[in-house]
Amino acid sequence: MMCHEYEERLSAFYDGELDRTKVPELMTHLAGCSSCRTFLASLASIQRAEMSMNTAEVPATLDERVRRLAAHRPGRPARFRDAAFAIWKRRFALPVPAIGIFAVVVLWAGLLLWSEAERASVTPPAAETQIIYVMEMPPVVVQGTVNGNTR
């Protein structure tokens, strides 16, 4: 194994995240490699330097904004505007705003078609239309006597 590979293991070892079975081999290499010992010392330097870096100063305006959030009952939207904006910004698997707009358009088109159909069904017949009724009459049998013969 090259030093580069040992360095990667050293990085994990320094964080306490190296598989225990790999530690003995690493220690053996470390004992004979000044370059890797320097690398390990550098890791400690990075840790010390990062810990000594100035911590960020939180703006007072953020304190105030979150205090206003806390004034509302958790578990419910704090303010309609904030909640609506949060929903808009939230990443969904589907583009919810686009689907919502599409649904509204489809609903509107459906209502338009339905109202047109309703209007057509109640329209009275035109004045010049003739209605013809056909009745079927039963046959009429007439009986009488003509010149002495019954017919």
Add this chain to the structure above:
Amino acid sequence: MTDDRLVQALQQGDSAALGVIYARYKVQLFGYCESLLRDRTTAEDAVHDAFLALTNRCREIRSPDALRSWLFAVARNNVMMILRRNRRLVDVDEEAPSAEEDPLDRLVRVEEGEALETSLGRLPMHYREVLLLRHREGMSYAAIAVVTGDTVEAIRARLFKARKALMRAAAAVVDERKLP
């Protein structure tokens, strides 16, 4: 009070719990967001929106002991959205120091003991992020993986590369300090 109890209290409607959680994590979260965004105003928005999400979605937290990872993951999502919105998602690996920056001014800043911050600032965002979460927040690889959405193996490799890159950047800063 433990995070576990705080999340339970929040889920039961105890608004004071939000204030306690904020007081506990505000510095860490703001430092994290500011480090990624390099802008205090947008970092403030990212942290605020993370607590807004906690207010509205606290019932979704299934594992209350993972509150810190949950908060960092939500803050990270907010940061990514801000970066996408601002179209500033550039690979800062290739970023050179600003041409408008006065070299003397840069030297003074280095002399003021900001060498590490200068070096960190030259790293790509995904390197800065893992260094910050590991060294300053003391997160395990598994916790960092939860925040970033990567695997533990990917975090292990990235952290190593980030450290090597930081060492190279620090060497460059030291060289600059030697400039007349």
